[in-house]
Amino acid sequence: MDPLAALIAGLEAAGFARTETGPDREHFGNRVIDLDDGDLRVRLVLDRSLWTIEVGDHDPDLWRAALEDWDPSDPTPVEAQAAWTRANLDRIRAAAGDRRLRRRIDELAAARARHLFG
Numbered sequence: 001m002d003p004l005a006a007l008i009a010g011l012e013a014a015g016f017a018r019t020e021t022g023p024d025r026e027h028f029g030n031r032v033i034d035l036d037d038g039d040l041r042v043r044l045v046l047d048r049s050l051w052t053i054e055v056g057d058h059d060p061d062l063w064r065a066a067l068e069d070w071d072p073s074d075p076t077p078v079e080a081q082a083a084w085t086r087a088n089l090d091r092i093r094a095a096a097g098d099r100r101l102r103r104r105i106d107e108l109a110a111a112r113a114r115h116l117f118g
Helices: 003-013 060-068 078-087 089-095 099-117
Strands: 017-024 030-036 041-047 050-055
Touching (some): 003 030, 003 078, 050 060, 060 078, 060 089, 060 099, 078 089
Antiparallel strands (some): 017 030, 030 041
16 A cells, blocks of 8 residues: 555544545645644645645654654655654654653754755
8 A cells, every 4th residue: 555545544543534625736736635633633735746744743754853863854755754654653642742842843843954954
């Protein structure tokens, strides 16, 4: 199964409600799939033929960095992000309410932006 489809199926099986907009043929077929359990939102966005994933407000690489002391400097492919998110959903859900972890993710996001964009 495609990693994005597997992620969606796994989230729905875990009780996440799905809402979807698109595809919008007028705007390059763009599409947004939101999966929400009331405490955590996972968003998949198709923009100009490229998929991205957001867990809360950040991509899975930043969550992985905060949870595993992993270097998020070079983004991983979206398929790897989907597989990691699905495999670590319980950890992510447990950590989603931790304010210190959320601050750490924000710090990692700012550091990565400085690294990538100067």
